[in-house]
Amino acid sequence: MVVFSKLHPNQQLLLNPSSQRPLLVLLASLLILRSNIFKPFASRSTAPSPPTSTTSNALGLPTLSQSQLAEDAHRFPLPPPTTAAANATPGLGLPFLHQLRSLLRIVLPSLYTREAFLLTAHSTFLVLRTVLSIAVARLDGRIVRDLVSADGKGFLTGLGLWFILAVPSIYTNSMIHHLQSTLAMRFRTRLTRYIHDLYLSSAPHFRYYRVPLPGIDQYITADVDAWAESVAGIYGNLMKPSLDLLLFTSQLAKSLGFRGTLLLFVNYYVTAKILRAVTPSFGRLAAVEARLEGEYRAGVGRVGRESEEIAFYDGGARERDILTRAYLRLIKHVNSIYKIRIAYEWTEDFVIKYLWSAAGYGLIAVPLLITRKRQGSRIADGEGAEAGRRMRKSDADSVVAGRTETYISNRRLLLSLADAGGRLMYAYKDLQEVAGLTGRIYTLLSTLHNLPPLPTALLGDGDTFALKDVDVCVPRHPFASQQPQLDSPEAKPDSQNHLIKTLKTISQPNPDSDSDAFSGPNTTTLVRALTFTLRPGMHLMITGSNGVGKTAVARVLAGLWAPGSSSTLVRPTKGADGRPGVFVIPQRSYHPTGSLLSQVIYPHPVSEFNASAEALHELGGLLYAANLGYLVDREGGWDTVKEWRDVLSGGEKQRLAMARLFYHRPKFAILDECTSAVSSDVEGQMYEHAKSLGITLITISLRPTLTKYHTHLLTLSGDGTGSWTFSRIANAPQAHAHAHAHDDDEEAAPAEHLTRVLEEIRALEARIEESHGWEKRVKELGEELKAK
């Protein structure tokens, strides 16, 4: 103790256990950072995996199965419409906390994850920074004190310590930023993985097809990114200033005394009250901004996607109007936020920077002035006269130096306190923005979780398609009609409330029916009590006038739409050899970005395709069967990557889709007018090839010429009653099995009759077309005669 007291104050500072604490914390942090916690995920073979893991995906995280996701559904009930919608005011109350907790469980599934380690390290550095700030404030005071008391040695030691402290301070600051960014990225990755697994679920959910949220790309990209950034930031923004406030106040309390500390708290309270009163609803503003951003983004995306069609119509000016209007709506809103912010920031700046600093000066000055006054009055009383005589000049200097030290340290602490207060107020604003974004992401997840499940089809012998009393109805949640149009001024801010209400209605199961959500008094029934059985070799053609429900039948057969209540649907299953039960080729063929090879094998990934010479030769054969034998050479090989949607002609795209069908060789193929742009000779060749591969065809077409490739005909009457006929086509090649329901020889006659009528109509249309030419020629000859 004696030795310690003899040491120079700066040496005492180093030996003091409380001063050693920052150095120890720093050392511990360095050790944590040196460990392999911060190495990239993929490089760690022993990465901790949550109990829900199955197979690992490209994100380095396990893919969540549908059953695992279903277990999660109870955490995402549909919120009341008023709070769920992005446009409602998301407060910071209990609903927000519930939503935030549900999302945090996704991004922080357990304590044994990388995210938890990052969070711990982040917290450690935040604490360290506060401790270092206090050490800096104390050292600052000592340096000035040594300066005032002209202690050169002490001053130089203090300066040395100042530079030593600079090292951990700089390191701590950069680590806080680094860890915050890494944490944000990890949060984003976890949330994105979850949304991908949920949204892109394959059959029987098809959430990506059925989700009724407009501008979903904005939710999944920009909103998730912003949410991850804000949540990772808000932790530091809240924790650091709160800790600062706590520690700085406790430090200040020592020199301010009880009265000063009380005044400090009164100051905090008044400030919080003022700022709360003037803080606008930043959460709601952020949510509306995200929605408007999404609408504008969707508009730009649509123009990119449909550019050719727009160009054919010369619709550039119209599209510019639509986009400009969407952009103006966004900008108007952002501008209004700026205006609201200006007023708020004025108040905030004044209160935090000036009012707090003035209060701080006052708080420091009071004890100093009071002490001096008391000393002055003691001297005036006479008892100080002798003391004054006794006091040497150096003692007086040391009193001044001590006061200066206290003043400088307290002033620095007070300035840091004001800064912490300011950051806490900013954090309040950030927290409101987090609430807005949390509301949006929660809406996305609860919508995805609460889509009514599609009833699973029965499995027969695996090779049969059977329908009994199936009503084909337009689903009650209309996708398109619900989406606000970009160019419509009535793009209501309330659309998401409406969405939640709709989802709530349709997700209430009717005890009498599994699939009541899809049929009922409000739905349109296109086809009633559809009944037939198809077995391999029974090639079915579905016909009927436009809009009668042919594609709707295909959607039910493919499992995209639920069949109506009290019906039976038996679908073929995947074969033991890997052949899919059903494969659909739509009219507008789909071509993802990727190589030519990936176009043929889609949706199989290229990585799983054994691209041996033999396999590629076989694929070449499939292209040849689709009359595309020249394509590989023309495009520069199988690995050529192009925007195939633009590169290939309409007919080529449809033929490539047929090559895709040959590659997958399903048991049943639903061909929805998928050869409408192909010449009839090539079309016939492809149909024959498909049949030779053992594919049973279900063709939707209005072309009578295709009838000859089928054995059965389903005609939708389109008279508004939902009636239909199913019959065997006369002179059709013998099927291996017989049709059910209306399949008998008596009913072959109407099919034959229909085919004849359709062919006659086509012939007459061709003649009418020709007669227009003749009429024109007659007119020309008449005019020539007149001229002569």
Ligand SMILES: Nc1ncnc2c1ncn2[C@@H]1O[C@H](COP(=O)(O)OP(=O)(O)OP(=O)(O)O)[C@@H](O)[C@H]1O
């Ligand atoms: N998602 C949907 N939402 C609302 N209505 C729909 C939806 N899909 C189809 N419909 C309606 O169902 C009816 C049948 O549509 P579908 O596409 O099955 O007709 P189609 O017989 O295939 O016609 P086309 O020969 O013109 O292709 C149409 O009136 C259509 O407006």
